[in-house]
Amino acid sequence: MRIKINSSKILNAIVLIFLLIISIFYVYPILWLFDASLRPLIDIFQVPPALFSGSFEKMFGIYTFNSFINSFLNWGTGIALINSVLVTCSSIILTVFVCSLCSYAFAFMNFPGKKIIFIFILSTMMLPLATMIAPYYRVLQKLGLTNKLIGLIIPYAAYPLGVFLLKQYFIKIPVSLIEAAKIDGAGYFRIWLRIIMPLSKPALAAFAIIQFKEVWNDFLIPMIVLRSGSLFTLPIKLQLMDSQTFNKPYDAIIATGFITAIIPIIFFLIFQRYFIEGLTGGIKG
Amino acid sequence: MKKIVLLFIAFLIVYEVNAAGKKVLMWSFAANNIAEWQERKADIEKKFNIELVIEQVAEQAFVQKLQAVMMDGKGVPDIIEWKIEQNQILNADPKKCFVYPLDKYVSKSNVFKNVVAGRVSWVKYGKSIYGLPHDVHPVVLIYNDTLWKSVGVDLAKIETWDDFFTAAQKLSVEKKDGKPLHYALPWSATMNDTMFMIWQQTGAQILDKTGKPTLNTPQFKEFVTKWIEWYKTGTVCAWDWGNFAALLKNGTLAAYASPDWWVPQVNEAASSGQYQFKVKSLPYYKKGGPQTASWGGTFLAIPKTAKNPDQIYKIMEYMQYDSSAIKVRYQKTEMLPPFASVWDDPLFKKEDKRFGGQKLGELQTTLAKKMPDVITGDLFWDVIFRDFGPNLSEIVSGKMTIEQALKVSQAAAEKRYKDAAKK
Structure with a gap:
């Protein structure tokens, strides 16, 4: 056979x-x-x-569970976890809000210097972080935002990649929908809220995941901005544990490392189907 | 006249009230040391009538944060505690240095003259001294006497590293799955640990007195050649930070060059009682040369933006070298203070059970007095780690000859030196 x-x-x-x-x-x-x-x-x-x-x-x-107990009781991982969640979630909400409004303007509105402003925003992506630290600190210091969690949340909102990603997705939305809404008497904000945002869920989810990864893992900016131990985020805690010059608490470092690693993975798994859709949809346009 | 005197007294009172509790901000990256500063905080505050604020700044962001706050002028620390080897803060050119030279203070100080010269060399860049060393970290050789004697070697009688590696080949005869059961030394395929310590014994400097890299000297070439010969004996294993104590306990690692802060790695192996551990000075690189080295450590310095350096120096000196406090430091951390005048204390002459009653402290203090001088500079660690390190791996893997590797390393280091000079 x-x-x-x-x-x-x-x-x-x-x-x-x-x-x-x-x-x-x-x-x-x-x-x-x-x-x-x-x-x-x-x-x-x-x-x-x-x-x-x-x-x-x-x-x-x-x-x-001794490593976790050591990490939470002796190294303040619990507070750092709360700070990280707070900063990351707040910054995602704020960034999505700011970047989607900005992208909406670039996609559907006409105003003088639109192209130049868009290119200018994109060009800021090319600046190395190291060159921006001192001016960044200076601005936050002048605004009285150093050593405050809000001082971490607000600056993340200006995210050029987000503006680019969302704009590319928005321009694929049929203009006829916008026109119809305008005829029905909807204003710019209403169109953004009722039409653009619901139709852009994949792009928003993809953007949220990218932003989550950026903010959650960011170490340098929080370390520059924050001074009080009670405000430190997880990546700072990890580095400080590793700063023990001898007798490093490897058990606590590993437990904290696991917590730091697993949360973005869970977040990604929840939103992964939107992530692929959002990225491909956005970039193809 | 009476009014003037009263006014003067009033001024003094007001001045005192204002001066009382003046905030002194300190940054440190070293969590271990911060524990000590926190414990002594109340005493320091009382002695100097200040409010001492201690902030921990992760070492990976330390320099960038310091630059940012110094440029802004707000939130600048009055004292910084930073690494003694990997240093971008100090510079032989005082204009480029982040911190004040301390020469005018140390030259008049009755305290600083007790700090061992070999350790001071680590904070001396060019002609100036920029920091107060926290420690001296003399390196000794800790070894598993039981294992070495089982192959007929009495390490106590071994005089030079050449003799050591010859003897080590007896130790690595016994094998399992083609690999030695016991190794003579740990090494991490870079110049960061064991090789770094032995290098200090050679007198071959990485930089000359003007700060220029000198990887192409005959002395350095001779050392690298020897090191590769030793490596090829197959008696060294990987430096496994996390597993170090376990490797000592199970006999995989039969000896290690140890600064004081790394000695406690032997505690578990020694207390298990399976093996007898002993300690001795490092074998000579060349007979008559230094028998120790230094590895790791921190120093305190005053950033140039600090407003009252005269007072800050006094605070730093007290923090680093108060006699009673540094004895407590030694008891708690086993870290030997670099302050020679306290070394005669019985505390440093105690028998150590881990080493069969040998007096570790006495050995460390004896060696610390003869600590070799090292010429350091802002490029010191980059030259070792970035310019020479990758090429050392190429030598080990056989992709480069020693001559080629040193030539390429020197060229990279010279470029780094020229680039730094332009800044």
Whole structure:
């Protein structure tokens, strides 16, 4: 009996296996971080990792939450987590609001110098961060925003990539919809709120994910702006733990690292279907 | 006249009230040291009638933040605590330096003269002294006497590094899965750790007195050649920061060059009782040369924007070198203060159970007195880490000869020097 072989299925299987192998390289660090965060300090850097010891007792029998307890009780990770969530969520809301309004103007309104202003906004993306730190600090200092969480939230709102991404998505929305709304008596703000925003959910979600990653992981700007330990965000906490010149608290560092890493992953998983749609939709235009 | 006197007294009272509780802002990146400053905060505040505010700034953003606040002029620290080796804050050119030269203070100070010269060399850039070292970090050799003796080697009698690596080959004979069961030293394939410590014994400087890179000297080439020969004996393993204590405990690591802050890595292995650990001075690079080095450490300095450097210097000197406080520091952290006048205290002559009753403190203080001088500068660490480091890896992997690597490294370092001079 001859077995019919479907060549495309075999190809798919090969591709799948290949992708699975590649994915291991990406998933393993997170898996290791998770495993290490649940182990006592002495076992964290065991070679080979206890996870591959083959004995169930060694693999899972010594799991403990001590690293997390140490991290939260002795290193103030709880407050840093709250600060990070607060800054990130607030900045996403504010940035989406500001950038979508700005993009809306560039997509649907005509005003003098529109192109030049748009190019000027985009050109700010090319400036290296290092050159902007001193003026950035100076402006915040003058506005009385240093050492305040609001001093972190507001500046993120001016995000040129967001303006570009959303504008490219907005210009794909049929102009006839806007015209119809205008005939029905809707003003600019109403059109933005009732038509543009609901139709742009994928782009907004993609933008929110990009912004989440940027703000959540940002270390340099928060470290420049903030002074009080009670205002520090997770990336700062991690760096400060690592600043122990000896006897580094590796258990607390790993537990905090796991928390810092897992939250953006969860956020991405929730919004991933919008992310791809939003990016491709936006850039194609 | 009476009115004038009263007015003067009133002025003094008002002045005192205003001066009382003057805020002194300190930045430090070192969490361990901050613990000490916090504990001593009340005492320092009382002594100098100040309010001491201590802020921790992550080292990865320290220099950028300092630049930003100094340019703005607000929120500038009066004292900074920064790394002694990896340094962009100090500069041989006083105009380019972020901090005040302390020469006028240290030359008159009865306290500073007790700081060991070898350690002062780390904060001396060009002709000026810019900081007060917090520590001295003398390096000793800690070894697993049981393991070494089991292969017929008494490390106490080993005199030079050449002898050490010859003997180490006996130690690495026993193998499992083709790899030695025991290694003589840890090394991280860069000049950052063991190699950095042994390099200090050679006298081959990375920079000359004017701050120019000198990776092409015969002395440095000789050292690199020796190091590669030693590496090829197969007796060194990776420096595994997180797993260090476990490797000592299970006998994988049979010795390590250790500054005082890294000594406690042996605690668990020593207390388990399986092996007897011992300590000695580093073997000679060349007989008669230095038998120690220094690794790591911090210093206090005064940023140029600080308003009252005279008082700040006094505060810093007290923070670093108050006799009773530095003894407490040693008891808590095992970090030897660089302040030689306290070393005669019995505290530094105690028998150490971890090393079979050997007197670690006494060995450290003896060695610290003979700490080799190092010429440092703002480019020092970049030349080691960025210009030479990658090429060292190329030598090890056989992609470059030593001559090629040093030539390329020197060219990169010279370019760095010229670029820095233009700024």
